Amino acid sequence: MKNTTAKQGDYVEVHLMKLIYEGILLESPETEKGIILLKLDNGYNIGFSKKDVLEIKVLKKAKVVEENLEIKKDSTKPNIAMIITGGTIASRLDSRTGGVHPLQNPEDLFKFYPELFEKVNVVKVEIPFMKASEDMDFKDWQKIARVAEKLLNDSNIKGIIITHGTDFLHYTSAALSFMLKNLNKPVVLTYSQRSIDRASSDANLNLQCSALVAISDIAEVCLVGHASSNDNYCYAIPGTKVRKLHSSKRDAFKVVNDKPFAKVFPDRIEIVSNYKTRDKNKVKLDLKFEEKVALVKIYPGQNADVVDYYLKNNYKGIVLEMSGLGHAPTSSSRNNWVRKIKEVIDKGLIVCAVSQCIYGRVDPLVYSNGREVLETGVIYLKDMLAETAFVKLGWVLGHEDWAKNKKIVEEKMLENVAGEFNDRLEE
Amino acid sequence: MKNTTAKQGDYVEVHLMKLIYEGILLESPETEKGIILLKLDNGYNIGFSKKDVLEIKVLKKAKVVEENLEIKKDSTKPNIAMIITGGTIASRLDSRTGGVHPLQNPEDLFKFYPELFEKVNVVKVEIPFMKASEDMDFKDWQKIARVAEKLLNDSNIKGIIITHGTDFLHYTSAALSFMLKNLNKPVVLTYSQRSIDRASSDANLNLQCSALVAISDIAEVCLVGHASSNDNYCYAIPGTKVRKLHSSKRDAFKVVNDKPFAKVFPDRIEIVSNYKTRDKNKVKLDLKFEEKVALVKIYPGQNADVVDYYLKNNYKGIVLEMSGLGHAPTSSSRNNWVRKIKEVIDKGLIVCAVSQCIYGRVDPLVYSNGREVLETGVIYLKDMLAETAFVKLGWVLGHEDWAKNKKIVEEKMLENVAGEFNDRLEE
Numbered sequence: 076m077k078n079t080t081a082k083q084g085d086y087v088e089v090h091l092m093k094l095i096y097e098g099i100l101l102e103s104p105e106t107e108k109g110i111i112l113l114k115l116d117n118g119y120n121i122g123f124s125k126k127d128v129l130e131i132k133v134l135k136k137a138k139v140v141e142e143n144l145e146i147k148k149d150s151t152k153p154n155i156a157m158i159i160t161g162g163t164i165a166s167r168l169d170s171r172t173g174g175v176h177p178l179q180n181p182e183d184l185f186k187f188y189p190e191l192f193e194k195v196n197v198v199k200v201e202i203p204f205m206k207a208s209e210d211m212d213f214k215d216w217q218k219i220a221r222v223a224e225k226l227l228n229d230s231n232i233k234g235i236i237i238t239h240g241t242d243f244l245h246y247t248s249a250a251l252s253f254m255l256k257n258l259n260k261p262v263v264l265t266y267s268q269r270s271i272d273r274a275s276s277d278a279n280l281n282l283q284c285s286a287l288v289a290i291s292d293i294a295e296v297c298l299v300g301h302a303s304s305n306d307n308y309c310y311a312i313p314g315t316k317v318r319k320l321h322s323s324k325r326d327a328f329k330v331v332n333d334k335p336f337a338k339v340f341p342d343r344i345e346i347v348s349n350y351k352t353r354d355k356n357k358v359k360l361d362l363k364f365e366e367k368v369a370l371v372k373i374y375p376g377q378n379a380d381v382v383d384y385y386l387k388n389n390y391k392g393i394v395l396e397m398s399g400l401g402h403a404p405t406s407s408s409r410n411n412w413v414r415k416i417k418e419v420i421d422k423g424l425i426v427c428a429v430s431q432c433i434y435g436r437v438d439p440l441v442y443s444n445g446r447e448v449l450e451t452g453v454i455y456l457k458d459m460l461a462e463t464a465f466v467k468l469g470w471v472l473g474h475e476d477w478a479k480n481k482k483i484v485e486e487k488m489l490e491n492v493a494g495e496f497n498d499r500l501e502e
Numbered sequence: 503m504k505n506t507t508a509k510q511g512d513y514v515e516v517h518l519m520k521l522i523y524e525g526i527l528l529e530s531p532e533t534e535k536g537i538i539l540l541k542l543d544n545g546y547n548i549g550f551s552k553k554d555v556l557e558i559k560v561l562k563k564a565k566v567v568e569e570n571l572e573i574k575k576d577s578t579k580p581n582i583a584m585i586i587t588g589g590t591i592a593s594r595l596d597s598r599t600g601g602v603h604p605l606q607n608p609e610d611l612f613k614f615y616p617e618l619f620e621k622v623n624v625v626k627v628e629i630p631f632m633k634a635s636e637d638m639d640f641k642d643w644q645k646i647a648r649v650a651e652k653l654l655n656d657s658n659i660k661g662i663i664i665t666h667g668t669d670f671l672h673y674t675s676a677a678l679s680f681m682l683k684n685l686n687k688p689v690v691l692t693y694s695q696r697s698i699d700r701a702s703s704d705a706n707l708n709l710q711c712s713a714l715v716a717i718s719d720i721a722e723v724c725l726v727g728h729a730s731s732n733d734n735y736c737y738a739i740p741g742t743k744v745r746k747l748h749s750s751k752r753d754a755f756k757v758v759n760d761k762p763f764a765k766v767f768p769d770r771i772e773i774v775s776n777y778k779t780r781d782k783n784k785v786k787l788d789l790k791f792e793e794k795v796a797l798v799k800i801y802p803g804q805n806a807d808v809v810d811y812y813l814k815n816n817y818k819g820i821v822l823e824m825s826g827l828g829h830a831p832t833s834s835s836r837n838n839w840v841r842k843i844k845e846v847i848d849k850g851l852i853v854c855a856v857s858q859c860i861y862g863r864v865d866p867l868v869y870s871n872g873r874e875v876l877e878t879g880v881i882y883l884k885d886m887l888a889e890t891a892f893v894k895l896g897w898v899l900g901h902e903d904w905a906k907n908k909k910i911v912e913e914k915m916l917e918n919v920a921g922e923f924n925d926r927l928e929e
């Protein structure tokens with residue numbers, strides 16, 4: 076590789092033996108010193124062995140962010156609060172380390188998301204932790220809920236926005252839907268798939284639309300994000316009916332078995348379906364959660380003995396992602412799941428059924444294979460998403476007074492607590 | 503309940519205390535004698551306690567199927583063969599038992615699907631077994647492949663249609679894609695979501711379109727089924743890029759991360775993307791399969807120790823459905839999957855990564871959490887579907903000469919054997 080004057084943060088062109096790539100030059104991670112790391116315009120990082128690199132030309136010097144912008148508070152604008160938990164949206168690329176820096180205060184937010192402040196004052200920013208969402212678990216959901224409760228019960232605040240990593244965002248949205256009782260104001264979860272330093276970032280639109288929903292009448296836990304790969308409007312989707320269905324697209328999150336609450340443009344909201352309106356209630360926390368709950372997807376020929384693992388390890392409940400309308404291999408199969416399910420239910424394990432199809436619902440009455448499973452005592456969760464079912468089962472079994480009575484557990488699992496069932500679902 | 507003259511098979515109206523339902527009266531199953539069972543027009547069965555039923559009125563007497571139809575063979579039409587394996591499409595409702603009867607010979611098929619015979623002669627019907635697809639495993643895939651090989655190497659037959667249950671159909675289509683080497687003719691898998699006795703049955707269109715593809719130039723393993731909920735055309739979808747994404751809709755099967763081969767109307771085919779054309783090769787079987795392979799979906803807070811279960815039980819490989827671009831909880835989480843994955847890989851378990859997002863691809867290089875997982879030696883399977891990955895890993899590890907060398911396993915898993923990777927996938 077030739078000598079170069081390029082510095083970290085410069086916009087450069089890397090000439091390879093074979094090809095030319097354009098992007099932002101990053102500093103190589105500590106452990107990969109022989110690597111040139113480049114963030115491409117499409118947002119992906121690409122690494123080259125130094126020995127493969129001929130030359131690095133600077134196309135554009137690194138942009139220096141202005142340091143002393145001022146937030147103008149405007150008493151005619153409604154006040155909102157933000158909870159920052161990590162993820163791409165709450166980060167800016169640090170071109171020196173190739174890593175990300177959290178945005179920790181309103182000034183930081185203003186620097187990167189000035190449009191957010193056009194319609195609202197962000198009067199509080201809380202950061203309970205900074206994590207990738209795949210590193211979160213129920214204790215993190217509880218922490219977010221605690222912070223949210225305080226903000227929601229502050230009469231000075233009209234609604235809250237929670238920024239969050241995308242990977243397991245739909246589990247958190249389900250958890251908050253169950254953990255925040257008597258919800259009085261909008262709780263808006265949002266994200267970005269591409270960080271704000273990138274031309275294609277989805278963060279700005281998502282945040283602008285989130286602000287509109289946070290000051291709206293929609294007193295629901297909802298996820299606000301791109302409705303399509305165009306950068307023109309978002310959907311506000313019920314927190315229990317949303318799933319990440321694309322690994323990288325801006326419209327990764329889709330409503331499943333339901334309608335969004337609303338279409339949200341940067342300057343207006345078009346209501347699509349019914350929602351709970353804001354009121355003067357105080358939010359109450361209902362944080363209980365049973366850690367010993369599992370989610371297991373059934374696949375052809377799977378040995379049913381894996382369920383014994385959960386029983387042996389003192390699990391209290393298990394959600395099975397069954398096939399089609401809620402089927403599992405029967406006695407006609409070499410791996411009799413029906414017998415095993417009956418066995419573990421008789422020993423006290425709570426077993427729930429959802430469909431791995433994602434769309435549609437389980438219905439054990441259509442085929443005899445379904446009726447066989449139903450007879451074991453499995454709780455069929457209709458059109459509930461697998462991810463929501465996992466969260467709900469942990470939440471229900473976390474309540475000791477419910478957990479000790481299977482009948483109450485079944486009643487609670489089948490009660491529509493937070494929109495997790497859509498009774499008007501067609502077909 | 504009042505006395506009634508209604509007989510099984512009659513089209514009746516059941517008057518409940520509260521409501522009136524219309525449907526086909528079924529005979530109650532042996533174990534549920536106190537139940538009146540009705541097949542509704544929407545295809546679902548509904549059961550009423552006899553004590554809740556006021557009256558049953560006959561709206562239309564049961565249709566008697568003509569018994570002596572003749573199939574006219576026509577030497578100007580191309581010959582195809584069918585393999586019947588069970589599922590809704592190969593069944594007719596038996597109104598006496600509420601169960602289903604298999605369609606076992608060309609005469610039966612002709613009775614129910616006369617349109618199928620407009621363009622082709624069905625010269626052979628093979629029935630290796632009759633099963634719901636959720637009861638199948640790799641041994642069933644091998645049986646189907648063996649029958650298919652014989653038919654495909656019969657110069658009198660232009661292509662084959664395999665009828666199959668829907669629940670795990672996409673696993674079988676992937677398995678046949680790997681097990682049938684040097685494919686020379688079309689292998690068309692099809693299904694119905696609603697049995698032929700129902701007005702809304704999707705079987706006829708699916709079979710007509712399947713026949714067109716079976717005599718076409720598309721020498722691929724593909725699934726042919728409804729493209730939308732309208733009953734007007736089908737898609738022919740690559741067998742490794744298809745997933746059941748709705749529990750009950752007629753267009754339950756969707757192409758994922760790829761394009762269909764073709765749009766198929768009852769009278770014509772519109773080609774959409776490239777395919778392998780028919781040739782004079784002999785098909786060879788490659789049936790090997792390692793049973794000790796698992797598919798595991800990761801969820802928040804999941805205890806990584808479950809992987810030990812697979813190691814202890816002598817599993818050879820595992821496909822992990824990771825979050826987003828291929829992430830798993832790291833050392834920042836209370837459940838360190840990265841450490842556990844490294845541990846089991848070091849002990850010889852093959853670990854592959856796919857995305858539980860379904861759409862898109864895994865890419866461990868974008869975030870540091872992904873790079874942490876990659877360093878453990880996980881094989882990242884790009885845009886491959888989880889279900890296809892499970893089948894492929896079993897197939898690859900079934901080859902002892904490959905399985906004994908991790909480098910070869912990785913090479914084979916990343917080789918595009920049967921269209922399981924789409925290198926032109928955007929974003």
